[in-house]
Amino acid sequence: MIKLTRLDGEAFVLNAELIRYVERRPDTFITLTTGDKIVVSESMDDVVERAVDYQQKKHFMPMPQRQTP
Template sequence: MIKLTRLDGEAFVLNAELIRYVERRGDTFVTLGSGERIVVRESIDDVVDRAIAYQQQKHFIPPPVHR
């Protein structure tokens, strides 16, 4: 999950697994696999960096210990 910001300043969390592609058309558009497009304040580089960090971190978090 990555935290992003809508153009109106509202923060939201996006499942990075759903991102199909990110493009810059004046604003940054995140297109999901479903075809839905979300416009965000972050730059393309920020979105990509957060998605990569998410992918890296999810493999380093140990599974919960069952007692």
């Protein structure tokens, strides 16, 4: 999940797994795998950096330990 900001200043959290592509025209448009489009105030580079950082952290998270009876 990545934290972003709508153009009206409202913060929200987006599931980065749903990002299909990001465009700059001049606002930053995020197209999701569902076909929905979201416009955010962050730059295209910032969105990509956050999405990549999310993916990297996701793979480094340790697995929860199972408790044995």
